[in-house]
Amino acid sequence: MAREMAFITRGVRRCSTPRFLLWLTPWVALLLFGAYCAGLCLVKGLNQTNMDNRYAFGLWIFVDLTIIALGAGAFFTGFLLYILKFKELKAVINSAVVIGVVCYSGAMCALMVDVGQPLRAWFTFWYPNVHSMLTEVTFCISCYLTVLLIEYLPILLKNRKLREVPAFLVFEFELHKLIYVLAGVGTFLSFFHQGSLGGLYGVLRGRPFAFREGILVWPSTFFLFIISAAAVGPSFLIFTTWLVETITGKRLAKDRVFDLLARISGILLSVYVLAKSVDTLIWINRTSPSLGFAASQYYDWKPFGTWILFAEIVLCGLVPALILLTPRLRARRGWLIPAAALACCGIALNRYVQTVQTLALPTLSFDRFLSYTPSWQETGTFLGVLAYGVLVYSFSFRYFQIFPEERELKIEVRPQQEEPALAGRF
């Protein structure tokens, strides 16, 4: 047990090994259940799910799109720190990378189950359809996951015990010096795959609810997905940092770091809300009517009423943007955290609308309104991905220096111990 504790960063306090194991137990159980569900889908096929030829995108794609947007904090924080030199973000960059690794690897796992036939997974890379946005997504996500794993290496090798090995220490040092190259590549890849994910829906001419006009080959959703991911990445970082602070009872980042992230998120969220509003107005007044549909028709099908549009743009877009842009409000955790959470919910809602509502709505005269509820195998696989994320983050938080300011901030929350009075001055 003492050996295990020797891996923990000097000067930070972590719970005892038994307590840590107790925390891990339910997540490991959930991961095993998820693995069983995924195994069923891979062995028996997609008949284990409630998807069909018409409802080909379900819970998994919704989850993939959401966690990839939330994981955008990794590329965007890296871009701000290493390219634009926002030095304050050093305090959260490691957390952003861990979140990125968790989100992207989790999304890849879910995609693998969704696509099925893992033995033929390499076909995507060997015989790519270069005209497909999905191909761009596959290549970019795979490449970016590789970049993230390389970016994760210095965090791992900086572990107190591992860096005692000279080869690890030296490699970590040299890799860290080149990290700005990887940050640049990550930004390039993220920029394109976030856009391509949005583009996937925007080019669906047969689905007027999702179809959008745009610039050259890129529909407006291409740009909206990029802006929304960049806007919500810092918000998700705020939310996760606060969540870890709450669970562990420690302060992990200074207020100025939260403030900077909130400001960045607020500015980008405002740009997104503006762009989304303009896009929606063009779609309502021009795009949709030109395809033979009045936009109001889409919202006749309950539960997808106009409330969903209001919730997406105003409640989870404009409201958090205003809070995050107001210095007095974002300085208070009581406002900041709900605003960050609302922004994250807004992006999740957007991805839900793009995936689920698009497929549910009838487009041809003989179509009917479809409903879809994920099967327990689909839900189990999703929960497995969630458990995997919690486990990776928990291990990373325990053994690696995820928040470099943690030790410095300890003084502000730690009650003083009673010590014997035999010390002189010290």
Add this chain to the structure above:
Amino acid sequence: MFPWNYGFHFGIASYIFLGAFYTVLVVVVTTLLNAFWRAHRDLSKGKAEDIRWHSDFHDLPAADRTCRHVLTGEFKSRECVRAFDCRECETHAKLVALHPPAAAAEDEIFGMSFPLDRMYHRGHTWARPEVDGTVTVGLDELGTRLLGTPDAVDLPGPGSRIRANGTAFRVHRREADVRVLSPIDGEVIETGGVDRGYFLRVKPLTESFDMRHLLRGAEVKPWMMRELERLQLALTMEGATVPSLADGGVPVSDIAAAYPKTDWDAVCGEMFLEP
């Protein structure tokens, strides 16, 4: 993917898409190989200890990286950019030429002995040149009081080489496992121990060895004042109730024993510059 694959078509889309993909791949692989090559080069040149110190120094809080000339009041604030190796520092050379360090008035500082015949490293070691051309290396008084009677000491064997700011030796006390920084470059010719008052006798690598990076004379007292403040802060950070400077008194001979509940590894890490 490749022109020889089934179904591959040459076209503008293929050129753009695959061109971008291969460029990314080449950049990532080149970066990784570059890091491997640099690491291999550093290891073969024996730079691991230098890198360890530079990495540690980079991770120290900004307040701990203060230039020695701030301690003496020559600058209001200045961060050392040479990882406490003043031998190549032009600013240090200029300032020393203008104001050579004065001799210390006394060898006792806050009840601790800091003999004037030696020079001090900021990692709490001293180096004393001997008449036979060797240099004796030991722990200064504050370092000794921090570690008290060590549980174990790992000393390098005679014949091994140590580098300034590299690991000189390791000391274990309670849960603390501390690497103590070497004040000079040299080859170990003899090892001592706590009872012998020194830890290493070192033969410098060159005839005219350079000790400009070490503190001496009147520089020691302001540095020690800063160190006591750092110790106070480190103890407070670990949750200990620490008397203030106004309370008076001097550090006890075994500070570790005086704070049995405090995370001593963290306190020693802070004081011996190992974050």
